[in-house]
Amino acid sequence: MADLSVKIAGVEFNNPIIAASGTFGFGREYSEFYSLDNLGGISCKGITLKKRDGNPAPRIAETPSGILNAVGLQNPGVDAFIENDLDWLKEQNTVVIANIAGNTPEEYCQMAEKLSETAVDMIEMNISCPNVKSGGVQFGTSCESVGAITSAVRKYCKKPLIVKLSPNVTDIAEIAKSAEANGADAISMINTLTGMRIDINTRRPIIRNNTGGMSGPAVFPVAVRMVWQVANAVNIPIIGMGGISKWEDAVEMLIAGASALQIGTVLFSDPYAPIKINEGINKFLDDNGLKSVSELTGTIKPW
């Protein structure tokens, strides 16, 4: 049995597998499958300052080896999250990451301030949601705006701050550097890639929002490439995600440069994926005579 624990920005995770924001709600439903301490952590559904109803349905379409979603950040708002869900989450013996999104930098700051007074372990700043009209991704697509919002939120955020990057950019390494320079403690990546499907009979987009964010195995090679590029550019740890669906993918992403991982879409095919992936990583470490999962991080031997 190898040591699966990892440390990100001073926070100890029992294992490197974290549920990806938006795919796991606030954990209650999946806790009806297995105890949540099987996960290293949970990145909670994205929350906003005020409650949001989200987009009309359909909010999902299937694509070859993946999906498009446009939930539109449906959530009960930060206060309801703190009041109704946080205490329960903190009892689950897993790291609790609050994922925040806003319309303005001030909203991000207000949420970071509120959450800093609570028991959440980390704050993940989502500046990469492609499915809402204002807010989200427009903060995440230029080095200037990423730098500005990161340094603004940093002033209010007393918790370790993770900045979640969008893949819908020209040079993700430059963006990551800007987040690091302005106070990010870690990077998480990638959020979804903007995509679209059209019903050829009705000529209408399948998703009511017209476009959606793509995730699942189809985006995995893109995510690996981006994690590798960012790992070469920054010194803060990376939480890698995007299409991880089996333990081999997890190991690959760690080798590319990730220190921990999030998994989302695979849960929809197999709710037990986190447990199976951890078992697979453990066996790989044992078979290769490695004592700890962190020995894999960034061990790629590029040509």
Place this chain on the structure above:
Amino acid sequence: MKYDVKQFELLSNEEIAGGIFDMRLKNDELAPLAKCGQFAHVYVPSKTLRRPISVCDSENGVLRLVYQVKGEGTQLMSQMKSGEMVDVLAPLGKGFKVEKGKRYCLIGGGIGVPPMLYTAKQTENPLVITGFRNKDLIILQEDFKNAGAELVLTTDDGSAGIHGFVTDVLKDKINEVDEVCACGPTPMLKAIADVCKEAGKPCQISLEERMACGIGACLVCAVKVRKDGEEIMQHVCKNGPVFNAEEVVF
């Protein structure tokens, strides 16, 4: 633990009408838990998303799913062979609430007919109205008779049974029942809800929406409902698929 995924043994998978298949799946742990109106989330190898299919029947550890081939997923399901193991997350959702001592009218339209069979088996002497586009798509008539239902058949084109819509029959017979349960295309459900409202009869309807997790975590299967005068978002997989028709914002 409330949810589980199990391997079900495929006992049979036969075409019972043009493009409509009847699948029997055996699992002694999960199949007996199914209640009428709930659904099974079926894993189709090579697909990212599971396919939600209503429970058509559950007896002696055998789950029965009746489904129509629509796209790639159901096409692949139709090619599964007896003896194969099928990965199923079930039973899911909130089904029809049926009470003893009430007479129910159970209405199915097209591929909305299958869940009404298991519901018919849980009720006494139900009035079952089944509607199809034409005679080639008719399914499950013998099964409803064996379940002791008073059965009415309608087709849109008059090629079998009564020429007309299920609502034409419902209007005539609504005074013979206490409550209505229905599953089928949305315009049909809306028309049924209107008839029930006018007659002052409670009405439960089973809705469809595209799904991912199937358990209420990912929030993709949203439906707008009215509760205490306020419009809120609920989710077909967890709060439904069966809803009180009066609450649904069509």
